[in-house]
Amino acid sequence: MIRPVPSRRHAIADDLRRKITSGHLRAGERLPSEAQLATHYTVSTPTLRSALALLQAEGLVEKIHGNGNFVRRPLRRITYAGGGGAPATWTAFSAPLRMTARATNIEATSHLTTLLNVPPHSPLTEVLFTTHEGKTPHSLAHIYVPHDITPATPPLPEQIAVSLADLRPPLSEVQERVSARLPTHEEATTLRISSSLAVLSVTRVSTDAAGRVVEAALLVLPGDRADALFTTRYVTDERSSN
Amino acid sequence: MIRPVPSRRHAIADDLRRKITSGHLRAGERLPSEAQLATHYTVSTPTLRSALALLQAEGLVEKIHGNGNFVRRPLRRITYAGGGGAPATWTAFSAPLRMTARATNIEATSHLTTLLNVPPHSPLTEVLFTTHEGKTPHSLAHIYVPHDITPATPPLPEQIAVSLADLRPPLSEVQERVSARLPTHEEATTLRISSSLAVLSVTRVSTDAAGRVVEAALLVLPGDRADALFTTRYVTDERSSN
DNA sequence: GAGTGGTCTAGACCACGAG
DNA sequence: TCGTGGTCTAGACCACTCA
Numbered sequence: 001m002i003r004p005v006p007s008r009r010h011a012i013a014d015d016l017r018r019k020i021t022s023g024h025l026r027a028g029e030r031l032p033s034e035a036q037l038a039t040h041y042t043v044s045t046p047t048l049r050s051a052l053a054l055l056q057a058e059g060l061v062e063k064i065h066g067n068g069n070f071v072r073r074p075l076r077r078i079t080y081a082g083g084g085g086a087p088a089t090w091t092a093f094s095a096p097l098r099m100t101a102r103a104t105n106i107e108a109t110s111h112l113t114t115l116l117n118v119p120p121h122s123p124l125t126e127v128l129f130t131t132h133e134g135k136t137p138h139s140l141a142h143i144y145v146p147h148d149i150t151p152a153t154p155p156l157p158e159q160i161a162v163s164l165a166d167l168r169p170p171l172s173e174v175q176e177r178v179s180a181r182l183p184t185h186e187e188a189t190t191l192r193i194s195s196s197l198a199v200l201s202v203t204r205v206s207t208d209a210a211g212r213v214v215e216a217a218l219l220v221l222p223g224d225r226a227d228a229l230f231t232t233r234y235v236t237d238e239r240s241s242n
Numbered sequence: 243m244i245r246p247v248p249s250r251r252h253a254i255a256d257d258l259r260r261k262i263t264s265g266h267l268r269a270g271e272r273l274p275s276e277a278q279l280a281t282h283y284t285v286s287t288p289t290l291r292s293a294l295a296l297l298q299a300e301g302l303v304e305k306i307h308g309n310g311n312f313v314r315r316p317l318r319r320i321t322y323a324g325g326g327g328a329p330a331t332w333t334a335f336s337a338p339l340r341m342t343a344r345a346t347n348i349e350a351t352s353h354l355t356t357l358l359n360v361p362p363h364s365p366l367t368e369v370l371f372t373t374h375e376g377k378t379p380h381s382l383a384h385i386y387v388p389h390d391i392t393p394a395t396p397p398l399p400e401q402i403a404v405s406l407a408d409l410r411p412p413l414s415e416v417q418e419r420v421s422a423r424l425p426t427h428e429e430a431t432t433l434r435i436s437s438s439l440a441v442l443s444v445t446r447v448s449t450d451a452a453g454r455v456v457e458a459a460l461l462v463l464p465g466d467r468a469d470a471l472f473t474t475r476y477v478t479d480e481r482s483s484n
Numbered sequence: 485g486a487g488t489g490g491t492c493t494a495g496a497c498c499a500c501g502a503g
Numbered sequence: 504t505c506g507t508g509g510t511c512t513a514g515a516c517c518a519c520t521c522a
Binding site (some may be wrong): 285287288292307308 | 512514520
Binding site for chain 1 (some may be wrong): 491492493494495
């Protein structure tokens with residue numbers, strides 16, 4: 001049942017992977033051109049390219065059109081902390097990364113109406129976040145908040161956190177749906193990842209005590225450097241202290 | 243910035259996708275052979291195959307070597323309910339699917355020792371679960387339990403649930419780490435999915451009130467038909483400021 | 485054995501990036 | 504402009520499935 005022929009592209013990918021992980025090829029270094037590699041391994045270009053595609057899908061190699069193939073720098077792993085949590089951890093990323101935000105006012109359409117449980121054309125504030133480590137993007141987030149909840153002033157993530165923490169009917173439930181999929185073309189280019197590298201997609205819906213959806217967030221995290229952590233604690237019924 | 247050339251393979255994939263979703267090609271139906279499709283679209287076989295690879299990665303098409311390409315049956319979506327929860331929902335899947343289990347006694351090695359926080363060579367019970375809908379596998383789970391916790395009798399999931407629910411130091415914390423990645427070759431063949439289809443990987447660690455790890459589970463779910471749901475409820479402190 | 489998909493070749497031509 | 508990767512061709516041969 002086990003395939004005895006590892007196929008050339010896997011053999012080549014294994015060899016290159018070993019050279020990368022063992023340090024013979026260093027982070028950020030440019031690989032020889034595909035033509036050179038093809039002659040070195042005595043395979044045709046399509047075969048060599050399929051070998052590189054494997055490494056690209058693993059996040060080990062980054063291809064830059066017209067420039068070359070590069071050993072991907074080992075990026076800091078980021079952990080999305082689920083469960084909302086205290087306002088201090090609302091940004092939900094364990095490490096402080098450079099963050100950019102851009103806000104626009106939109107009207108609810110299609111799936112946003114069902115997600116936020118609002119009538120069509122309701123005014124919403126859409127905030128697009130991206131986090132970066134250096135020049136490389138780390139994550140992508142679309143956050144939607146009903147317009148009357150958004151502070152009129154700059155929509156930084158902390159602002160939203162404060163707004164949500166100060167809600168008069170306080171936040172009562174956070175629901176997070178997590179799925180794994182391949183990125184859309186837009187996500188792949190924005191995150192600078194291969195379109196064959198899996199992404200972690202988190203849809204977060206926060207509801208206040210009155211049952212109103214006060215925030216919906218669509219997060220996209222590259223699978224090779226991000227994961228999500230959910231911790232559930234049980235209060236044992238023997239009301240065990242603090 | 244927008245690519246004006248949709249490339250042949252995308253055009254072909256779009257056409258086939260439309261035919262599938264619109265019902266012109268029905269679920270379970272076999273597509274024309276790759277050679278026929280290639281002549282129909284007047285492209286070479288590698289080009290046509292790369293178009294099929296796109297659909298395969300989306301979970302729309304299943305390739306069966308030596309047999310043909312088939313329209314994938316729309317499978318029931320399964321939702322993994324996070325947070326452990328009551329024993330009744332311990333199996334953590336919303337729909338009752340056919341489930342098979344196989345148990346073996348092993349000794350803790352490498353990352354299992356760190357995961358379960360036990361010394362090397364500790365006796366463990368490993369249970370391998372697979373869930374099926376009909377003939378197609380739906381999920382894959384490796385569950386590890388310290389040997390002295392496992393009931394000596396058949397290791398069905400309910401048994402484990404009961405064992406954990408009856409622990410004398412009760413279960414106090416469940417931690418779940420979720421990531422998105424491509425499947426290993428073994429996972430891809432076991433789940434009968436393309437190795438380019440993302441999977442959702444959940445590592446669950448359950449700890450009792452004494453701080454002992456009583457269960458570790460490694461779950462693998464196909465990204466095209468599974469997601470994980472986490473719900474966090476807040477006990478609102480009613481003397482909040484106004 | 486007939487027909488299917490899986491892998492690979494040895495080129496060609498196009499699109500992009502840097503100098 | 505030049506070298507890079509991106510796409511595609513028109514085959515060949517192998518491996519698998521089913522009758």
